[in-house]
Every structure is written in C-alpha cells, then in structure tokens.
Amino acid sequence: MLGMSIFPERCHGLPSLIDISWRVTGNGKTAAEGNSVNYKGGGWGPTVQRQIGTFRASKGSAYTLDLVVNKDAGSLNVANPKIVVAVHPAEYKGNVVTGQLIGMAAILFALIGLIFGAYAAGRTLLCRARLHR
DSSP: OOSOOSOGGGGTTOOOSOOEEEEEEETTEEEEEEEGGGOOOEEESSSEEEOOOOOOOOTTOOOEEEEEEOSOOGGGGGGOOOOOOOOOGGGOHHHHHHHHHHHHHHHHHHHHHHHHHHHHHHHHHHHHHHHTO
C-alpha cells in the first residue's frame, strides 16, 4: 500500500496509495520539488517509513515544505501517519569523523604489521647469511 516492497511480485496489481507532490522553498525560492512516485525508498524497524523525496539543505537556512496529496490514502489513517523531515544519518558529521578515525587506526595497524614483517624478514635473511658463511 505504500508503494515499496522487498517482494514486489506479491504486490502485483496493487497500486500505491502514496501519491504526494511536494515543494521545498527557502528565501522565497524553490529549493527542490518532486513527487513521491519518483521515490521508492523506505525502511522497516520500530516504524515503517516511506521516502517521498530528498533535498539538499544549507546550514542555518529556514525552509517551508508544501505538500499536495494527489490520492486519497485514508485507509492508512489507522497507522497514524506523519510527515517527517530529517537529516539522513549518513550526513551526520559524527559519522564522518568516526569513519576517519577508524580508517586512520586501520592504516596505523597496517603500518605496524609491515614494520614487524620487514623486521622478521630481515632477521631471517641475516640468520641464513650467517649459516652459509
């Protein structure tokens, strides 16, 4: 009913109830616009989420979201649906910093491994050279 499924063959012939046109404006200008028909993303967890669009925001700017519901989706009212505008988790600065720290730690451990490997190889070569004298 939301227009998304991991098993689309089970929903064959079942039209999506979600048909929402949207426009985001900021500073009197249209920042982005679209229709939920063009977005099929979503997620499952404690709640079920259906993505209807994305836009790039600028820090410190205020935006207005205008929605036009093009199709009656009243049968979804039992689920108490809500429109949520949120920053995607991948965009959080903390995730980027964490990823960088993990990457630097991996490089450090790789370098330590290379140093120990080179040391062990050098000792082996020295021992072999002494045996062949």
